Amino acid sequence: MLSSGLTLIFSMMGVLNFAHASFYMLGAYFAYQTGLVFGFWPALFLAPILVGVVGAITERYGLRKVHKFGHVAELLFTFGLAYVIEEVVHLIWGRAPVDYRIPESLNFTLFTLFNTQYPAYRAFMMIISVGMLISLFLVLTKTRIGLIVQASLTHPDMVQALGHNVPRVFMLVFAGGCALAGLAGVLGGNLFITEPGMAFAVGSIVFVVVVVGGMGSLVGAFIASLLIGAIQTFSIGLDLSFIDLMGVLGVVIDSNSSWYAGLSITISQTAPVLPYLLMVLMLIVRPRGLMGTRES
Amino acid sequence: MELGDTMNRHALSLIDVRKRFGQTKIINGVNLEIVAGERHALIGPNGAGKSTLFNLISGRFPVSSGSIALNGSDITNKEPQVINRLGLSRSFQITNIFPKLSVFENLRCSVLWVLGYRYSFLRRISALRDAKESAERTLEMIGLKDRREKMAGELTYAEQRALEIGITIASGANVILLDEPTAGMSRSETDTAVELISRVTEGKTLLMVEHDMGVVFDLADRISVLVYGEVIASGTPAEIRMSKKVQEAYLGTQIDGDEE
Amino acid sequence: MERVFNKSRLILWGSVALVFALLPLLFPGGFALSMLSQLGIAIIFALSYNMLLGQTGLLSFGHAVYFGLGAFMTAHAINFVEEGAFGLPISFMPLVGGLTGLVFSLFLGFVTTRRPGTPFAMISLGIAEMVAASALMFTTFFGGEGGIVTDRTAGGAVWGVSYGPQVQVYYLIAVWCFISMALMFVITRTPLGQIANAVRDNPERTQFIGYNPTRVRWIMMSLAGFFAGIGGALTTINYEIITAESLGLMASGNVVLMAFIGGIGQFWGPIVGAVLVTFLQSALSNFTQAWLLYFGLLFLLIILFSPGGISSLIAMHGPLWRAGMMKRLMPSYVSALCSGGVTLIGIIGVIELLYRGTLLVGVHVAFTWIVAGFLVLVGAFFLRRAIRSVAQAWEDLSPDLAKWS
Ligand SMILES: Nc1ncnc2c1ncn2[C@@H]1O[C@H](COP(=O)(O)OP(=O)(O)O)[C@@H](O)[C@H]1O
Ligand SMILES: [Mg+2]
Numbered sequence: 001m002l003s004s005g006l007t008l009i010f011s012m013m014g015v016l017n018f019a020h021a022s023f024y025m026l027g028a029y030f031a032y033q034t035g036l037v038f039g040f041w042p043a044l045f046l047a048p049i050l051v052g053v054v055g056a057i058t059e060r061y062g063l064r065k066v067h068k069f070g071h072v073a074e075l076l077f078t079f080g081l082a083y084v085i086e087e088v089v090h091l092i093w094g095r096a097p098v099d100y101r102i103p104e105s106l107n108f109t110l111f112t113l114f115n116t117q118y119p120a121y122r123a124f125m126m127i128i129s130v131g132m133l134i135s136l137f138l139v140l141t142k143t144r145i146g147l148i149v150q151a152s153l154t155h156p157d158m159v160q161a162l163g164h165n166v167p168r169v170f171m172l173v174f175a176g177g178c179a180l181a182g183l184a185g186v187l188g189g190n191l192f193i194t195e196p197g198m199a200f201a202v203g204s205i206v207f208v209v210v211v212v213g214g215m216g217s218l219v220g221a222f223i224a225s226l227l228i229g230a231i232q233t234f235s236i237g238l239d240l241s242f243i244d245l246m247g248v249l250g251v252v253i254d255s256n257s258s259w260y261a262g263l264s265i266t267i268s269q270t271a272p273v274l275p276y277l278l279m280v281l282m283l284i285v286r287p288r289g290l291m292g293t294r295e296s
Numbered sequence: 297m298e299l300g301d302t303m304n305r306h307a308l309s310l311i312d313v314r315k316r317f318g319q320t321k322i323i324n325g326v327n328l329e330i331v332a333g334e335r336h337a338l339i340g341p342n343g344a345g346k347s348t349l350f351n352l353i354s355g356r357f358p359v360s361s362g363s364i365a366l367n368g369s370d371i372t373n374k375e376p377q378v379i380n381r382l383g384l385s386r387s388f389q390i391t392n393i394f395p396k397l398s399v400f401e402n403l404r405c406s407v408l409w410v411l412g413y414r415y416s417f418l419r420r421i422s423a424l425r426d427a428k429e430s431a432e433r434t435l436e437m438i439g440l441k442d443r444r445e446k447m448a449g450e451l452t453y454a455e456q457r458a459l460e461i462g463i464t465i466a467s468g469a470n471v472i473l474l475d476e477p478t479a480g481m482s483r484s485e486t487d488t489a490v491e492l493i494s495r496v497t498e499g500k501t502l503l504m505v506e507h508d509m510g511v512v513f514d515l516a517d518r519i520s521v522l523v524y525g526e527v528i529a530s531g532t533p534a535e536i537r538m539s540k541k542v543q544e545a546y547l548g549t550q551i552d553g554d555e556e
Numbered sequence: 557m558e559r560v561f562n563k564s565r566l567i568l569w570g571s572v573a574l575v576f577a578l579l580p581l582l583f584p585g586g587f588a589l590s591m592l593s594q595l596g597i598a599i600i601f602a603l604s605y606n607m608l609l610g611q612t613g614l615l616s617f618g619h620a621v622y623f624g625l626g627a628f629m630t631a632h633a634i635n636f637v638e639e640g641a642f643g644l645p646i647s648f649m650p651l652v653g654g655l656t657g658l659v660f661s662l663f664l665g666f667v668t669t670r671r672p673g674t675p676f677a678m679i680s681l682g683i684a685e686m687v688a689a690s691a692l693m694f695t696t697f698f699g700g701e702g703g704i705v706t707d708r709t710a711g712g713a714v715w716g717v718s719y720g721p722q723v724q725v726y727y728l729i730a731v732w733c734f735i736s737m738a739l740m741f742v743i744t745r746t747p748l749g750q751i752a753n754a755v756r757d758n759p760e761r762t763q764f765i766g767y768n769p770t771r772v773r774w775i776m777m778s779l780a781g782f783f784a785g786i787g788g789a790l791t792t793i794n795y796e797i798i799t800a801e802s803l804g805l806m807a808s809g810n811v812v813l814m815a816f817i818g819g820i821g822q823f824w825g826p827i828v829g830a831v832l833v834t835f836l837q838s839a840l841s842n843f844t845q846a847w848l849l850y851f852g853l854l855f856l857l858i859i860l861f862s863p864g865g866i867s868s869l870i871a872m873h874g875p876l877w878r879a880g881m882m883k884r885l886m887p888s889y890v891s892a893l894c895s896g897g898v899t900l901i902g903i904i905g906v907i908e909l910l911y912r913g914t915l916l917v918g919v920h921v922a923f924t925w926i927v928a929g930f931l932v933l934v935g936a937f938f939l940r941r942a943i944r945s946v947a948q949a950w951e952d953l954s955p956d957l958a959k960w961s
Contacts, residue, residue, distance in 0.1 A: 062860065069863045072615050075677055076816060079617070080855040083809070087849035091910050200805070204685045207678050270693060276686030283667050283679060354764065376763035386764055394757040397750075405754045408747045409766030415775050417748040424747070467765060 018078035019058075021203030022085040023178040027051050027185025028194040029093055032100035040103035048182040055178025059171045082199065089196045097195035125187045132183065149173055208275045212282050214289030224290055228275045235271045306368070307332040307471045307501035308353065308384075313362035315345075315352055315525075322348050324525040325362070330471075332367070335494075335502040337512045340522035346505045347389050349522065350475050353503075354386045355379045366471060381409065385469035389476045389505070391456045393463060395449030399440050402448050402459060403431040406466035430466065437496060438462040439488070454485045461489070465496045472497055474504040478511060490515060513537075521545070569738065576730040580723050589722045590794075591838060596729040597790045598834040600736045602814040602826035604783035609812075610820030611744060612776040613756030614669070615677040617808050618684030619784055622661050624803020625687070626653030626785025628697065630792040631704040638710035646711045646719050650732050650789040657785020658778055665777035669770055672759060684808050691800035703799030706792060719793065729790050736783050741823055743779065752776050813855055819865025828866050846907050881953055888949040892942035899935030902928050 030047035031040075038046065058081065066073040106121045140146035152159045152169040160166045192198065205228070213224030282289060308330040315323035322345045330336050338346050351357045353364055355376040363372045371379050394402050404421070407430045413419065421427070435441055438458040443451060448459055461477055477493060478486045490511050493502070506512050512519060513533045520530040521542050529535075529542045536542055579592055601623055608614040630653045636642055644652070668679045691698040698704070708719045717724055743749050751772050754762050759769040792798050801807065810833070818829020833851070840847035862869055876882050905928030 062856070065860050066863070069859075071674055072609075072613070073859055073863055075615060075674060076812070077856065077859050079809070079812065080852055080859060084849060084852035084856060087846065087852055091846065091849065091907065204681065204805075208682055208685075211675065211678055211682060272689040273686055273693060276682050276689065279679070279682045280667055280686065283670065356760075375768070377766050377768050380764055380766045392758065392761050392764075394754045394761065396757045397753055401750060401753075405750055405762075406765045408751065413747040415748050415751070415772065417743050417746040417775075417779070419747065420742070420745055421747050421750050422745060427747075463761070463765065 017174075017177070018075060018203070019081040019085060020078075020177070020181050021199040021206060022082045023051050023055060023181040024185040024188070024202060025089065025194075025196070025199040026054060026085065027182030028100060028189025028198065029089060029098070029185075030182065031186040031189060032093075032098050032194055035100065044183075044186055047186045048179040051182025051185070052175040052179030056171055056175035058178070059174040063174065064167060064170075082203070086196055086199060093196075095196060097193050100190045100194040102190045121191060125191065128187060129184070132180065136180070205275060208279045210289075211279050212275075212289055220290040228278065231274050231278065232271055235274055305331055307334075307366070308503065309365045310349075310353070311363050311365075313349070313352060313364060314360045315348055315357065316360045322525050323352065323360075326522070326525070326527050328520060328527055328530070330501060330503055331518075332501055333499065334517040335497060335515055336504070337516035337519045338503060338505045338522055339507070339509075339512060339519060344522045345525040346522055347475055348525075350386060350473050350505065353379075354384065354473060380467075380469070383469050384471045384473065385464050385467055386473035387460050387464040387475055387477060389479065391453075391460050393448045393456060393459055395447065397448055398445050399448055399451070399459060400431055400435060400444045403434045403462055403466050404428065406434075406463045407431060407468075410467040410469075430468075434462050434466040437465075438492060454481055457481065458489070458492070461492065461496075469500075471501045472503070474502065476505050476507065478506065478508055486511065572737070573734055576734055579730075580726055584723075586722065589726050591835070593722070593726050593729050593790075593794050594838070595831055595834050596726070596733040597787050597794065598814060598830035599827050600733055600783055600787040600790070601811055602818065602830035603737060603740050603823075604780045604787065605811045605815045606820055606823075606826040607740060607743070607752075607776055607780040607783070609815055610825070611749065611756065612752045612773055613759075614672065614680075614773060614777065615812075616668075616680040616777075617677055617805070617812065618680040618682075618687075619780070619811050620803050620805075620807035621664070621684050621687045622657035622781035622784040623788040623791075623807065623811075624691075624798075624800070625660050626657040626788030627792045627798045627802055628704060628788075629653060629656035629785075630789035631706045631798050632697070634706040634708065634710050634792070635704075638707060644711075645714050646708055646793060647714070647717070647728060649793060650786045653785040653787075653789025653792070654782045655785065657788065658782040661781020661784075662774075662778045665774050665781065669773035669777055672769070672773065681805070681808075684803075684805055688800065688804045691803060698800050699798075701799070703797050705797050708793045708796055725794055729794065732786060732790060736786055737827075740783060744823060748772070748775060813851060815865075817855060817858055817865055819867030819869075819871075821864045822867040822871055825865050825867030828870075832866070844908060844911070846911055849907060850904075875957060876953070879957060881956065884953060885946070885949050888942060888945040892939065892946050895935050895938035895942045897935075898931055899939050902931030902933075902935050906932060 027047050030050045031043045034046045034050075035043040062077055062081070063074060066077045102119075102121045106124050140150060148159065148164055149169055149172075152164065152166050153173070156166045159169075188202075189198070209221055209225045209228060212228065213220030213222070306329045308328070310326050310328040313323055313326045313328075314321070326349060338349070340346055348357070352359050353371075355371065355374050355378070358373045363370060365371060366379065366382050366384055369382065371382060371384075394405065397405065404427050407427050408414075411424070411426055411430070413421075413424065413427065435444060438461060440451075440455060440458060440462070443455060448456065451459060457477065457480070461474065464472060464474065474493065478489050481489060486508060493504070494515055504515075506515075516533060518530065518532055519536045520527050521536065521539075522528075523545050528545055529539045531539070576596075580589060583589070583592065601619075605616070605619050608616050608619065630649050633642075633644065633649060633652045634646065637644060637646075664683055668676060668683060671679065692700070708725070712718065719725055719728065751762065751767055754765075755767070755769045755772045762769050762772070788798075788802070791802065814829040814833045815826045816829065817833060818827065819825030837847065837851075840850065844850075858865055864871075873882065876885070905924065909925060909928060
């Protein structure tokens with residue numbers, strides 16, 4: 001769910017942002033810090049705004065300068081930025097996870113289904129992210145600002161000629177994207193764990209989602225994130241090994257054979273690899289991705 | 297297959313070629329035959345689809361329907377490099393060179409495949425005499441000898457246009473497509489370019505898009521007129537000049553008034 | 557100019573070989589030797605990376621995959637030698653690594669090079685993740701957390717070379733480093749190398765001169781994988797242990813830093829980067845925990861202000877040097893250097909205070925903070941002015957320079 005939110009922003013901005021997951025992390029840390037002072041609810045609003053401001057500064061004084069050196073430089077810039085943000089987080093909050101917790105008021109079980117408890121906080125997260133996505137969609141497609149933003153992304157020169165400040169639009173879009181990533185961090189940081197490694201953990205999955213879904217396709221990204229989520233959840237639940245599978249097929253492997261060790265891996269152990277495998281397969285079968293329209 | 301008939305005589309033959317971008321029909325059933333060895337000009341108002349037609353012939357875009365043959369063999373929807381290896385070379389309306397290579401390197405790159413060096417990494421490029429000589433010859437021809445070591449991206453516009461033509465002709469392809477080679481040039485630059493084009497396409501087949509009517513009537517053996525994605529007339533310069541249809545659709549408004 | 561091995565170039569390569577040969581005599585200490593060995597490996601790795609980024613325009617975030625796989629395969633090969641399963645002198649083990657890198661990059665490159673630009677970067681990252689995740693899965697081959705341990709003396713002594721002492725390992729690395737450097741240089745001077753540049757600049761146009769850009773990228777990537785694998789094999793021999801970290805994202809990111817900081821526009825740029833980064837890394841990491849931050853900042857600075865890296869900064873001065881105009885730049889450079897130095901000290905002060913501030917107590921802390929902050933502000937103020945005067949000095953020079961050349 002989280003990564004789908006991240007991905008949507010990705011595609012919207014056109015600029016591939018390596019540091020996006022870092023802004024997600026910053027969101028979590030800012031929420032933790034402001035939460036200490038003001039409590040969770042104000043932090044829910046403050047932290048994304050702060051992240052947005054950081055994003056705006058990044059665009060204004062960083063990305064915009066490297067833009068003229070081309071895509072590779074942009075990519076490298078965000079890559080370096082991810083490095084620096086991670087280190088700055090080390091610097092300020094240390095290497096250990098910080099104690100960023102779900103607020104008491106939401107820390108109860110909403111309902112119980114098939115013996116699994118469904119926590120209220122997850123529902124809350126779901127509501128906020130879906131709400132956010134819907135309003136984003138509406139703003140982008142139904143309002144004048146949205147039209148200007150979309151036009152600026154596809155035909156910057158034209159929009160500039162019409163008298164809009166395109167660089168400002170870019171900056172705001174970038175800042176908005178960062179703020180959304182920050183919001184995801186605020187919501188996800190306490191559900192999972194807020195630590196310097198969290199950006200890395202999310203970042204690469206987001207990438208897979210974008211590639212599988214197809215560059216620049218919102219719907220594709222959405223489907224891909226659901227697909228990957230499903231595959232992972234499903235495979236983690238399967239505690240079968242390849243040996244068992246072959247047993248079903250009537251092949252018995254001697255536990256002394258050299259193949260044994262390799263094949264005794266259970267499917268749940270392969271879970272971390274599956275998304276990437278899916279991505280590689282996708283590239284072979286359909287280089288554009290699920291819903292991709294653009295080449296390169 | 298009907299392509300077979302045109303085998304010997306036609307360097308290029310297009311049969312009912314169509315192209316749509318989404319819902320917009322840009323090329324609407326073009327039939328065109330370019331005789332081997334002739335200089336053929338393609339004229340027509342802006343947006344008629346001339347560059348698009350070039351892109352279809354050279355494999356940059358796939359056709360929506362129809363077929364294209366080069367020297368009798370079918371090249372419809374083949375990849376650009378495959379078409380190029382069959383002996384068709386093209387230039388671009390918008391300058392399309394290798395900006396960070398030197399002028400000399402630009403030209404040398406353009407002859408490597410033809411000379412059979414392909415992807416070799418076992419030979420030193422500087423030891424390839426034929427590639428060097430061929431590149432030098434082209435360099436001389438396009439008049440950029442004293443720009444030899446300059447980065448292509450640093451050339452003036454006219455020089456880049458000359459290099460664009462140079463890259464196109466360097467390989468010695470026998471069918472050459474030039475897309476507005478003199479666009480944006482001054483009078484004297486145009487004259488030099490025309491002189492160059494007529495010299496380097498000696499004995500070859502040339503298809504070129506050109507807006508300058510002086511150039512067209514000077515250079516072309518035959519002319520085709522493309523309007524709204526259809527060839528409305530094809531013939532010798534004299535025939536085209538006389539054609540009622542063309543005068544109505546095109547020349548009447550364009551030649552009297554100022555061009556563009 | 558036209559020949560690959562003309563006289564001055566032969567002299568240059570000769571002196572490189574000489575330096576490689578003499579270095580251990582100048583720095584015989586244990587630390588220096590292991591440092592030099594590391595440098596040799598880093599140079600191979602960074603140069604092989606630049607075959608992708610600098611020469612073909614492929615931004616890969618997964619180059620360590622080929623380095624690491626080469627390293628693991630070498631470790632197993634050495635262990636096989638030890639078991640007597642097959643015989644290959646340790647001196648030629650880098651070939652095992654290289655071939656492994658080649659095979660994998662042929663295979664994976666076929667998938668990844670189908671799309672250039674940003675998609676390529678993402679896919680390379682995805683593949684790197686996949687391999688890294690698999691490394692934790694297939695413990696038989698990758699040895700899990702502990703990695704694979706080998707014994708480089710397994711082959712016994714050949715002509716008195718047993719690879720017991722570090723200095724022998726250094727020379728092995730030096731020889732392979734030299735060979736790889738020379739080969740990679742020569743490749744830049746071949747039809748393939750030239751076309752790779754063309755593909756980097758304008759892939760579409762290469763199609764219209766008969767080339768298939770995907771094929772060019774694929775071949776370049778395979779060759780780069782080969783040299784990366786050689787580097788990996790040398791790492792295995794050097795450390796006698798190899799863990800999954802060596803093919804991870806950190807390692808891939810590191811080589812991006814090296815190549816870019818050094819400069820991807822010149823052949824020798826990545827060498828500068830490899831030396832600088834490796835050296836600073838091991839030097840800085842002894843002094844401060846924040847060394848990664850310093851690297852990140854250096855990297856960002858270079859992207860923002862000198863995207864050609866250090867080597868292009870140096871190369872930029874070549875014509876001036878020859879024209880004898882360097883001294884006209886000196887005053888502005890000196891002032892930039894001084895103010896830059898002050899700023900740097902101030903920034904370092906702030907960063908280090910953040911890291912260790914809690915360890916100190918009392919007036920000291922407040923005082924140091926004030927000093928550091930003051931240095932940053934003052935330094936930055938003068939640095940701005942100095943940068944402007946440098947730009948001015950360059951501008952003043954350019955008409956004269958144009959005349960001279
Ligand atoms: N890739 C494309 N996608 C959509 N429309 C295109 C594309 N290329 C060209 N067109 C359209 O096709 C029409 C013909 O363009 P072009 O072939 O460049 O005309 P000409 O060269 O005759 O001036 C134009 O209206 C142009 O907008
Ligand atoms: Mg045109």
